[in-house]
Amino acid sequence: MPVRPPAEIGMSLDEVDTPALIVDLDAFERNLKRLADRVRQSGVRLRPHAKTHKCPVIALKQIELGAVGVCVQKVSEAEAMVYGGVRDVLVTNEVMGRQKLRHLMALAHTARIGVCVDDPQQIADLEAAAAEAGLKTLPVHVEINMGGNRCGVEPGEPALKLARLVEDQPHLSFAGLQAYHGSAQHLRGWDERQRAIEGAADKAALTRDLLAANGIPCDSITGAGTGTFEFEAGSGVYTELQCGSYIFMDADYGRNLDKDGAQTRAFEPSLFVWATVMSRPAEARAIVDAGLKALAFDSGPPLVWDEPSATYERASDEHGRLAVAGATNRLRLGDKVKLVPGHCDPTVNLYDWYVGIRHDRVESLWPITARGAVY
Amino acid sequence: MPVRPPAEIGMSLDEVDTPALIVDLDAFERNLKRLADRVRQSGVRLRPHAKTHKCPVIALKQIELGAVGVCVQKVSEAEAMVYGGVRDVLVTNEVMGRQKLRHLMALAHTARIGVCVDDPQQIADLEAAAAEAGLKTLPVHVEINMGGNRCGVEPGEPALKLARLVEDQPHLSFAGLQAYHGSAQHLRGWDERQRAIEGAADKAALTRDLLAANGIPCDSITGAGTGTFEFEAGSGVYTELQCGSYIFMDADYGRNLDKDGAQTRAFEPSLFVWATVMSRPAEARAIVDAGLKALAFDSGPPLVWDEPSATYERASDEHGRLAVAGATNRLRLGDKVKLVPGHCDPTVNLYDWYVGIRHDRVESLWPITARGAVY
Numbered sequence: 159m160p161v162r163p164p165a166e167i168g169m170s171l172d173e174v175d176t177p178a179l180i181v182d183l184d185a186f187e188r189n190l191k192r193l194a195d196r197v198r199q200s201g202v203r204l205r206p207h208a209k210t211h212k213c214p215v216i217a218l219k220q221i222e223l224g225a226v227g228v229c230v231q232k233v234s235e236a237e238a239m240v241y242g243g244v245r246d247v248l249v250t251n252e253v254m255g256r257q258k259l260r261h262l263m264a265l266a267h268t269a270r271i272g273v274c275v276d277d278p279q280q281i282a283d284l285e286a287a288a289a290e291a292g293l294k295t296l297p298v299h300v301e302i303n304m305g306g307n308r309c310g311v312e313p314g315e316p317a318l319k320l321a322r323l324v325e326d327q328p329h330l331s332f333a334g335l336q337a338y339h340g341s342a343q344h345l346r347g348w349d350e351r352q353r354a355i356e357g358a359a360d361k362a363a364l365t366r367d368l369l370a371a372n373g374i375p376c377d378s379i380t381g382a383g384t385g386t387f388e389f390e391a392g393s394g395v396y397t398e399l400q401c402g403s404y405i406f407m408d409a410d411y412g413r414n415l416d417k418d419g420a421q422t423r424a425f426e427p428s429l430f431v432w433a434t435v436m437s438r439p440a441e442a443r444a445i446v447d448a449g450l451k452a453l454a455f456d457s458g459p460p461l462v463w464d465e466p467s468a469t470y471e472r473a474s475d476e477h478g479r480l481a482v483a484g485a486t487n488r489l490r491l492g493d494k495v496k497l498v499p500g501h502c503d504p505t506v507n508l509y510d511w512y513v514g515i516r517h518d519r520v521e522s523l524w525p526i527t528a529r530g531a532v533y
Numbered sequence: 534m535p536v537r538p539p540a541e542i543g544m545s546l547d548e549v550d551t552p553a554l555i556v557d558l559d560a561f562e563r564n565l566k567r568l569a570d571r572v573r574q575s576g577v578r579l580r581p582h583a584k585t586h587k588c589p590v591i592a593l594k595q596i597e598l599g600a601v602g603v604c605v606q607k608v609s610e611a612e613a614m615v616y617g618g619v620r621d622v623l624v625t626n627e628v629m630g631r632q633k634l635r636h637l638m639a640l641a642h643t644a645r646i647g648v649c650v651d652d653p654q655q656i657a658d659l660e661a662a663a664a665e666a667g668l669k670t671l672p673v674h675v676e677i678n679m680g681g682n683r684c685g686v687e688p689g690e691p692a693l694k695l696a697r698l699v700e701d702q703p704h705l706s707f708a709g710l711q712a713y714h715g716s717a718q719h720l721r722g723w724d725e726r727q728r729a730i731e732g733a734a735d736k737a738a739l740t741r742d743l744l745a746a747n748g749i750p751c752d753s754i755t756g757a758g759t760g761t762f763e764f765e766a767g768s769g770v771y772t773e774l775q776c777g778s779y780i781f782m783d784a785d786y787g788r789n790l791d792k793d794g795a796q797t798r799a800f801e802p803s804l805f806v807w808a809t810v811m812s813r814p815a816e817a818r819a820i821v822d823a824g825l826k827a828l829a830f831d832s833g834p835p836l837v838w839d840e841p842s843a844t845y846e847r848a849s850d851e852h853g854r855l856a857v858a859g860a861t862n863r864l865r866l867g868d869k870v871k872l873v874p875g876h877c878d879p880t881v882n883l884y885d886w887y888v889g890i891r892h893d894r895v896e897s898l899w900p901i902t903a904r905g906a907v908y
Binding site: 164434501 | 548551607809883904
């Protein structure tokens, strides 16, 4: 039983219970359209990452604007997407374990499901599971390490070896390379990000050419995020973009700089945690009802969007302490504020509902059906 | 629709899908009993904090062992507890907002519900809501600031003023003081914690005596946590203990020191995140499938419980990077490991199910019905 929604359709924003995850629908729709338009011009495919929103309603909006499908990180996320109507899902991750593989193969009977590998053992396990499930062919990407030192084999020969092994399996097909450069996304300077992606594209191109020279065509090179997509799109190497956060933005992405050195204006914040001032024990201190269980803090505290005199200073489980500058102090007990999360993805994963707001009214309640889908 | 459980009753632990929140039932039951026994000897009441477990099944086990009821932080948590069979719930927090107050009063028709205040406005709002709901009387605690500078009025006169105001309301009754010293819980040294609670008890006693001198008896002084409960229990001032984390412990509480200077042995870790090594791209690097959406990091990374050669080094949304010492390197692709969360409360809030394990078998699946109950 999920927790009751914090709002009803038609309510005014003021009446929405707190903390709630609210979406400024106008800003959200502008973000959706802005990326779709830019990608359409570039000629590459867009496959947005659903790990950001975990919501099939949003996935279908992205597809309606031209996306070929979505990415997910987990098998249970793929389930939420397929059960919500998405027909093309790439698991941008390695999948290990019998339970996970059985669930993955079950999905592959009703939707196009891709997956990544970085080890021969994963290929053997995928082959066995696909054969057991009676699948004709499962598309498999080889993940290459772009320098983030997380998953992925090294570019070049190690990737060729795995691609060959995939091609040798009767129930698997080599679908391309995953070349996501995660650690480039939050490099602050535009030039830094550009250089990082030039390096990544070189590694991917080298690997693609090595594969081609060995008779293995590489139809898809997939990667990119909200911080760097323009570079991958223009690289001539990448064929598919995986941006996720662009729909919402967050405080951390907001600190990236554009080419002119100004804070990024590529997209605008559309996701907020709506919180109440629940205690006002001192002039310089306001306590809000949103803490560690209502916001992710791995990329820093949230920004107080609509009250410039206040700074979110410290979180405990259910409380946030705002430092309030005396001179412009407008926050009263019971007031509600919008907080821009430091990091959108793990913040979304704390909520069961998006409360869609337009002109200060609740227009929609979208269930976050992949919340907690961590398997 | 909550996410499917990661296990079935009777499965072996090895078969449990990952990441999963597993409870070592033997260790958990020893923790439950250990605190219950110690509190029974002390003569004070035990009202464990359900913000830790968010699960009525566990609340009822605590009550069976002598607890008078539970604490919660939020109205929606109180709903989960009352709907799960708990008849006495203290909201150890201020409650602001019309929606919250209506829900709170609805609960007070079927269970004993207490609440805290630190401002005259909250008292006025509670009185209006209680009158509107036709309640006879709602027990109200005045929260005093023990030095953590979160919520709470200052001890002494400011608390007396609020207590009088509560007493003046026809539908409210003054129930006592909340004197929780949160910032003392993780002071590492035993002596430091003892001194901090001596100071807190002095402030609470001073306030209690001032109230008594003004004709307001103070039947309940409630507070204490897992780090300090022995001091509150022996203070002669506190009448009720609010410990929560003792049932699970976590890496952060594990760093507290006992009187002899050794790491605390008061309780033992019983809560783990069960994770799979999903990628093994280099000898010194293992990637597990539990990251920011599977663990809370506000009090540091998790400990790798059953593999001393591995250190959880870095988290991203869905991945954890373990640094593995070469010489004793036993971790293979597909292996599963137990991680002790840095902080139990916000980690629990990420999961829908506890997987109870005894002798490496799944004995129980308990729904975490207050997960996401942040309103």
